[in-house]
Amino acid sequence: MKSEEILEVVVRAADDKLAENIVVMDVRGLTSIGDYFVVMNGRNERQMGAIAEGITQSVHKNKIPLKNQEGKDSGNWTLIDLSDVIVHIFSNDERSYYNLEKLWSDAPLVDISEWVTE
Incomplete structure (x- = not known):
């Protein structure tokens, strides 16, 4: 399965569980650890x-x-490593603290609007 297809599976599953602020960064060419980073947060531990x-x-x-x-x-x-797609699920505080979006600001964002509900 291509990394873009894996990405869609991940984003749709996260959206089904009401993950907040899902952001996908295309890190190809910026790191060798994966093609995409998916960052999101949940309202609470549960x-x-x-x-x-x-x-x-x-x-x-x-x-x-x-x-x-x-x-x-x-x-x-929580980190889920799917080889080409690395998923980060944060609490609100941890997401603000680590601020991966700023750390990887050179990475273009991927449009996921067709995979998530409004």
Whole structure:
């Protein structure tokens, strides 16, 4: 499966679980660790867990290999590594603190409007 197809699966799953402020950065050419970073936040620890679970279930259903998952039990930040697509699920405070969007400001943003509900 192409990284763009994986990206769509991830964004749709996150949106289904009401993830907030989903941002996709195209980091191809900026780093060798992946093609896309997906950043989002949940309102609370329970919702963050539901978002992570929804993404991992969709990934499994679509036979996408999950390379690694970390931080699921921390309640502040979960990372889901799908090789070419790296997913970051933050609490509001942690997202502000790490500010990945600023750190990777050279990365173009991907238009995900057709994959999310308004």
